[in-house]
Structure formats: structure tokens, C-alpha cells
Amino acid sequence: xxxxxxxxxxxxxxxxxxxxxxxxxxxxxxxxxxxxxxxxxxxxxxxxxxxxxxxxxxxxxxxxxxxxxxxxxxxxxxxxxxxxxxxxxxxxxxxxxxxxxxxxxxxxxxxxxxxxxxxxxxxxxxxxxxxxxxxxxxxxxxxxxxxxxxxxxxxxxxxxxxxxxxxxxxxxxxxxxxxxxxxxxxxxxxxxxxxxxxxxxxxxxxxxxxxxxxxxxxxxxxxxxxxxxxxxxxxxxxxxxxxxxxxxxxxxxxxxxxxxxxxxxxxxxxxxxxxxxxxxxxxxxxxxxxxxxxxxxxxxxxxxxxxxxxxxxxxxxxxxxxxxxxxxxxxxxxxxxxxxxxxxxxxxxxxxxxxxxxxxxxxxxxxxxxx
Amino acid sequence: xxxxxxxxxxxxxxxxxxxxxxxxxxxxxxxxxxxxxxxxxxxxxxxxxxxxxxxxxxxxxxxxxxxxxxxxxxxxxxxxxxxxxxxxxxxxxxxxxxxxxxxxxxxxxxxxxxxxxxxxxxxxxxxxxxxxxxxxxxxxxxxxxxxxxxxxxxxxxxxxxxxxxxxxxxxxxxxxxxxxxxxxxxxxxxxxxxxxxxxxxxxxxxxxxxxxxxxxxxxxxxxxxxxxxxxxxxxxxxxxxxxxxxxxxxxxxxxxxxxxxxxxxxxxxxxxxxxxxxxxxxxxxxxxxxxxxxxxxxxxxxxxxxxxxxxxxxxxxxxxxxxxxxxxxxxxxxxxxxxxxxxxxxxxxxxxxxxxxxxxxxxxxxxxxxx
DNA sequence: GTAACATACTTAAACGGTTTAGCTAAACCG
DNA sequence: CGGTTTAGCTAAACCGTTTAAGTATGTTAC
Numbered sequence: 001x002x003x004x005x006x007x008x009x010x011x012x013x014x015x016x017x018x019x020x021x022x023x024x025x026x027x028x029x030x031x032x033x034x035x036x037x038x039x040x041x042x043x044x045x046x047x048x049x050x051x052x053x054x055x056x057x058x059x060x061x062x063x064x065x066x067x068x069x070x071x072x073x074x075x076x077x078x079x080x081x082x083x084x085x086x087x088x089x090x091x092x093x094x095x096x097x098x099x100x101x102x103x104x105x106x107x108x109x110x111x112x113x114x115x116x117x118x119x120x121x122x123x124x125x126x127x128x129x130x131x132x133x134x135x136x137x138x139x140x141x142x143x144x145x146x147x148x149x150x151x152x153x154x155x156x157x158x159x160x161x162x163x164x165x166x167x168x169x170x171x172x173x174x175x176x177x178x179x180x181x182x183x184x185x186x187x188x189x190x191x192x193x194x195x196x197x198x199x200x201x202x203x204x205x206x207x208x209x210x211x212x213x214x215x216x217x218x219x220x221x222x223x224x225x226x227x228x229x230x231x232x233x234x235x236x237x238x239x240x241x242x243x244x245x246x247x248x249x250x251x252x253x254x255x256x257x258x259x260x261x262x263x264x265x266x267x268x269x270x271x272x273x274x275x276x277x278x279x280x281x282x283x284x285x286x287x288x289x290x291x292x293x294x295x296x297x298x299x300x301x302x303x304x305x306x307x308x309x310x311x312x313x314x315x316x317x318x319x320x321x322x323x324x325x326x327x328x329x330x331x332x333x334x335x336x337x338x339x340x341x342x343x344x345x346x347x348x349x350x351x352x353x354x355x356x357x358x359x360x361x362x363x364x365x366x367x368x369x370x371x
Numbered sequence: 372x373x374x375x376x377x378x379x380x381x382x383x384x385x386x387x388x389x390x391x392x393x394x395x396x397x398x399x400x401x402x403x404x405x406x407x408x409x410x411x412x413x414x415x416x417x418x419x420x421x422x423x424x425x426x427x428x429x430x431x432x433x434x435x436x437x438x439x440x441x442x443x444x445x446x447x448x449x450x451x452x453x454x455x456x457x458x459x460x461x462x463x464x465x466x467x468x469x470x471x472x473x474x475x476x477x478x479x480x481x482x483x484x485x486x487x488x489x490x491x492x493x494x495x496x497x498x499x500x501x502x503x504x505x506x507x508x509x510x511x512x513x514x515x516x517x518x519x520x521x522x523x524x525x526x527x528x529x530x531x532x533x534x535x536x537x538x539x540x541x542x543x544x545x546x547x548x549x550x551x552x553x554x555x556x557x558x559x560x561x562x563x564x565x566x567x568x569x570x571x572x573x574x575x576x577x578x579x580x581x582x583x584x585x586x587x588x589x590x591x592x593x594x595x596x597x598x599x600x601x602x603x604x605x606x607x608x609x610x611x612x613x614x615x616x617x618x619x620x621x622x623x624x625x626x627x628x629x630x631x632x633x634x635x636x637x638x639x640x641x642x643x644x645x646x647x648x649x650x651x652x653x654x655x656x657x658x659x660x661x662x663x664x665x666x667x668x669x670x671x672x673x674x675x676x677x678x679x680x681x682x683x684x685x686x687x688x689x690x691x692x693x694x695x696x697x698x699x700x701x702x703x704x705x706x707x708x709x710x711x712x713x714x715x716x717x718x719x720x721x722x723x724x725x726x727x728x729x730x731x732x733x734x735x736x737x738x739x740x741x742x
Numbered sequence: 743g744t745a746a747c748a749t750a751c752t753t754a755a756a757c758g759g760t761t762t763a764g765c766t767a768a769a770c771c772g
Numbered sequence: 773c774g775g776t777t778t779a780g781c782t783a784a785a786c787c788g789t790t791t792a793a794g795t796a797t798g799t800t801a802c
Contacts (some may be wrong), residue, residue, distance in 0.1 A: 008783095017528050019758060019759085020758065021758075021759085025771090029781075029782085030781070030782045030783075031758090031759080031760090031782090032760080032761080032781075032782060033506050033511070033780085033781060033782075035760060035761085036758070036760095036780095036781085039760075039761095043779090043780075043781080044779095044780065044781070045779085045780065045781095048780085048781090062502070062526050062528055063502045063504075063526075064503075064758080064759060064760085065439055065442075065507045065589065065757090065758050065759065066447070066502070066503045066504060067441045067445075067757085067758080068442050068757070068758035068787090069503070069758080069759055069760075069762085070438045070505060070759095070760035070787095071436075071438040071439050071442050071757090071758080071759075071760095071788065071789085072758085072759055072760045072761080072786075072787050072789050073439075073759090073760070073787085074787075077435070077503050077504070077505065078486060078503060078504075078505065080484075085608075086475070086476075086479060087471075087472070087476075087479060087485065088472045088473075088475050088476050088479075089480075091468050091471055091472035091477075092472065092474065097462050097468055098456075098462070100462055101458070101459045101462035101463065102459075104457070104458035104462065104487065104489065105458075105459050105460075107458075108457060108459075108489050111497075111500060113486045113487065113504055113505075114452075114473065114486065114487040115449060115484045115485065115486045115487075115501070116484065116485040116486075117484055117485065118475065118479050120479070123651045126482075129482060129484070131433065131434045131437070132433075132448050133437060133448070133449075133484055134437045134441060134447060134448065134449065134484075134505045134634070135437075155433045155434075157388050157431065157433055189579035221657065253436060266700055270415060303748095309489060309511040309787080316687070322531045331439060333744060338583070359725060364620045390787095390788055390789090391788065391789065392788075392789090400751075401751070401752045402752095402789080403752065403753080403754095403755075403790080403791075404750085404751060404788090405749080406789065406791085407751090407790095407791095410790075410791095411791095414749095414750075414751085415750065415751075416749085416750065416751095418751085419751090421795075435788080435790090436787090436788050436789070438787085438789090439757090439786080439788035439789040439790090440788080440789055441757095441789090442757050442758065442759085442787090442788080442789075442790095443756080443757050443788085443789045443790045443791085444757085444789085444790070445757075533756075554774060567752095646782060670769085677773070689776090
């Protein structure tokens, strides 16, 4: 391997960068030959190749410029992950981290970089960031259908895959059956005998509101995941003879425990007080438990709580959280592999829906003062 | 804002991408004018600008190609994070995730992308990945001094910042005082009356070994963080009259609980059995506790355990873990800002050492059968 | 009436490589 | 010895932009 040295004085990496052309001139050979030294060793004699590397090092040439090479070869060597919110929120959510974990396996397999793109760079949502991202493809991670950023990404006309939402005709999709997963969660509570529910939900649409969402707001949801899950809950409750109109749905701007706390306080202040709360994520559910206990209610004694995601913390929590398991890491892996396949112009198998499963733990029980 | 549309039939983003030149030809104007429409609105009439966007949309031109633009402007619009190991391990460690979280705040501030680069793409460490990464700068996250990947990154002659290690003359550095932080941890145990110790360590050098590391192996350490912490432990023990030579140091290839378990089993099998174990990370410490309990020992009754990092899980663990707190997120933020400053050719303030603090919780106590 | 100045474009040279086609000289063949 | 290969290198086009330096044309100043 050609050695790598940190030349250029004590301050290390600096100084004018030499170009391939300069190396060629130094040696009195053509640029093509220097290029070949790096890309096609069989196109020149071993001796000359050595001299090229030697001269490169002497001149401080770090090898072909990635931008120039990428331009000519028409590939960037990276995949962009487009995330709804600020990246710092992504890193705060274990579910998202697990997704990235799986995704990174796929990019490593393919020798590609992983470029994280946040939806909210400055404060305003800025499509320029997407338009300028040096990537060969995008994975759109759980965004609203009508998000301008999604439009910008698709407008780039590079391969793309969506995860969770939105589902777009012709694009590979990886996700779960949110509706039936949610349904299972609600059925569990109905089965235990609960009749009074509350729902702690994600945002329904990008024009983030915080507070109770009425029927019309629910109908106008552009976040597919949110509306599918609500529909699943509604179905299960309807089968149990409970009218969805009686179920308060509190919309949270973000999936964080603290936000879930606020929501819960609002829900538990209502009369009649709910005996069970369905949260759209474990993060929110943690906040629900926190708030309930803060109000002197015991979980599951006074209030049953079901989360969604089954992040590792759910099992360790006190009480251990009943929740819907979904394979986050597998989702990332599939999404990554699907995108890589697209990049290679292979055919991608049809949308993959991953399995979910209700995991019953200690945060749910039959309502106390029933019967 | 110019609208973005997903044209090109049902399969969405696809079809030949048009170039700026084609848009220009379509309109009978020069390429420069089209470029100006995107970059300098004041250089052409508003009417023409509109027609440019209209034609662009009609032809399926998504705006200036990032690679070409980047080449011309000499900027990539992203910062690379160079991580020792596979990314999936990075995402498994809460400390690293916190770091990235802080770092992402800085990149968002600057409107830059965040490109994750793993040390181990295929299986072999491949500097090509680094050489080809489309980035304006690197942050080197806790890597060995002599890692060829570090050399490759520095060889790129772009701005760089190192975090934790290595410290390189002339490069901005962000980290903590590992030696005195470790010292404080060991002092705590000595103060409690412990005399027999074991250490569960990170790797000392990239030629990963698993097992007890003797004095010479310790002396040859190229991971600065590891050797500094060991030195800190040694100093504190020496002051307590305990010879470092009597302290077994178990080297772990990775910072994962399972690995810590193996290490602990080996350490606790020795005679005399240690009454206290110092782990170089919380992840390892979790494994230590796990293993001890698996062997029927109680923590802290039979064995005291001190971790390092104070990840959020440490406080929630049973027993709550005594550990050394360091500001991971702040580290990321500082590193990111320092790099951004370098990119802007501002002067960067001197190396920043962040504060640490021993957090005493329930995993440490005085040794039982002493006195 | 003309010098000076905007305005709205255009020209052409970078930016730093890769790649196709081709050229020359030496090696090989029968 | 004439002809075909092969090894080793080069010339020149090309990748898709940006940008400094023009060039017309119309407007303003005096």
C-alpha cells in the first residue's frame, strides 16, 4: 500500500493541495497515466506506478479528488437519510438509532457512506440542503406525504426508498402494518375490560399542533403512520362497543417522554378519567407512566399503558412496558439493501411489510373498580 | 419557491436527468444565465428567471448537480465522522450516540451534512473509503494514533479535529483529562477500603487481543485514552499502597456488555478474588455486574463496580452505577463547532478539555470481609 | 449630444479528474 | 522478413457547473 504521511509542518494537514496534473508534469508523463496509476494498475509499468506515488507524496497529492472523480464517474459514494426532524431528535429516539444501525450495515456492505440529512437545518425547512446533497440515493424515513423535502428528494431523480411513510407508487417501501399492529394493542386492553381510553398520538400533519385532535383534524392527517394506527385503535374499540368519538386523542409535536407527560396530564384531567392509555411510541409511553405516577396513580393499578416500538428500554422500565414490537434494525437493513439494489439497477422485490407482535408486560392489567 | 414535482410516470423519480446546458438550449439562452437563475437572481430579469424554472421543470432538471457544483466551488457541503469500528457498534453505544447528537447540532447550524464513515467497511480496513469521501473536513473520533485511516484522513489535507484521541500537534482537540478522571474513580474505591482490584479495559492497540494484558503490552499501548486511564488508576492505587503489578488488566476487543462479562469471569476466577472492578466504560461495567450476579456475587456487597461515561442507563440500572460522568453531547458540539470554524478559516481556540466528575451511586461500597 | 452608467446577457476559461481511441515500439510468429 | 500482438503511454473529449470579464442596449447626467 502506498504510505500515507502527514506532511506539511507541525500543523499537519494543510498547505495547497496538488493536483493530478501537477504530479504528471513533475514526472513528465500524461495526466492519464497518473490517473491510471490510481485506477488501473495494469495500464502502466510497475516501476512508473511507484514513481507516481512517490512524486504524489512529495508534492502532497492526496489522490484523486472525490468531487472531480464523482462528477466524471457519476456517482457520489454515499446514501442520504432524510429525517423529518432535527438530527438531535433522531439520536434521542432509540427506535431511530436502531434503524440507523441496521441501515449502516447495508451501507457498509456496499462500501457507501451514510449521509445524515436533517429536515430542519436552520429553523425553516430548507430544500436546498436536499438539492445539494452529494448522494447517489435517498432513504426517506417516516415523513409526511406532502413534505416539500420529500418532493425535493424525489425531484433529484435518484433512486429512493421510503420507510414507514409515505408510500409512493413505484418506490420500494419498507414498513409494518401499522393498522393491525395498533389494533392488536387496543384489543389487548379491551380484552382486559377497559372501557375508558385515551390516546397519546404523534403529530397528524406537519403544521404541528399540540392538544386534543378532533375528528376533522384526524381526517385531514397527512402522516400515514399516525392515521393508520389511530384507525387500528378505533377498529378494535368499535368491536368492543366503544365509540371512537368518546376517545380523546392528544396530539404531540414530538415523540419525547416529556411531551407524553403533558399529554397525559391533559387526558387524565378529563371526566370520566381514562383507565387505559394507548401511546404511539414507547418514548411517549414512558412519559405517560411518569405523569401518572406524578399524579399519584399507579401503573397498572389505576392506569394501564401500552406503548409502541418495543425499544430496549421498554423491558427494563418499571413497570416493564407492554408494547408493540417492531423490528427496527431489520427495517434499516432492508431499506438499505433495497436502495443499494436500486443503485445497481437490480430489480427490487415488492414492498416489504415486516412482522409486529404485541409484547405484554407489566404496564397493563384489568381496570380496578370495574365489575 | 419553485415547485417540485415528481414527474416521469408512476415510478416517480427516474428517467434521464437533464443538464443545465439543455435547459439553456431549450430557452435559447446561455448556460451562465441558467446558472444565475439558481445562484444569483439579481443577474437576470425576473421574467426570464421564471421561464428558466418552468423549462427546468418541463425538462426534468432538478437543479445544479451537487458534484459539479461542488467541484467548481470547491466544497462538498458535508463533514465526515471517522469512527474506529463498524457503525453498527457506534450506534450500539449510548456514549457515541450522545456525541453524534451534539455533533449534529453543529452541522445543522452550519447547514452541512453529516457523513458517517466506518473504519471497517468490508472486513479489512479500507482507506479508499476515506480517500473518496466527499467531505470538507473530518472529525476523528477516538482512534489509534497509528491507525492508517487516520493517516488517510489527514492526508486529505482538509481541516480536521480529533476527539478523545489521538492528540495531534496543530489539530484542534476535544476531550477530557482521562488520567485524572480515572484517578478519581480509583481513589473512591481505595477510600472505601478496597485492596484487591481488577480492571476491565478497552483495547490497548489495534491488533486486538482479548485477555490479560501484561506490563509490556500496557507500555506499548497506542490508544491514548486507554493508557491514560490505566495510568490514572495506577497512580491512585499506588498512593493507596497497592502495586499496579498485582492488578490484573483484562483487555476487551470491544466496549459491549457481553465482552465485559467474559472479562469479569476471568478476573473473578483469580485468587485472591478482587473486591472491586474498574471498567473503562459503562457498557463494560454493565457486563461486569451481570457476570458477578451470574456467579452468585452481589453488587456492591461482594463486588464494587465503577464504570466510565455516565450514560443515561447508568442511573437507571440496578444497582445504579457509580461512574465517571463526562459531557458526551458537549464534546460533539464543541468538536463540530471547532471544525466548522476551521472550515471558515477562523482561528480555533486551544484544545478544549471538558470537565468530568465522579458520580457515586449504588454499585460501590466498602468491601465486606475486611477489617 | 455624448460620456457615464446600469441592466441583461454572453463568452470562455476554469474546477480536477476519467476514459475512449489511438499511436509507437518492442515482442512474437511461422 | 512481413505481419500480428501486446505493453505502455498519450491526446483529447467529457463530466456539469460557476464565474470573471466582456458586450450590447437603454437610461441618465450634464
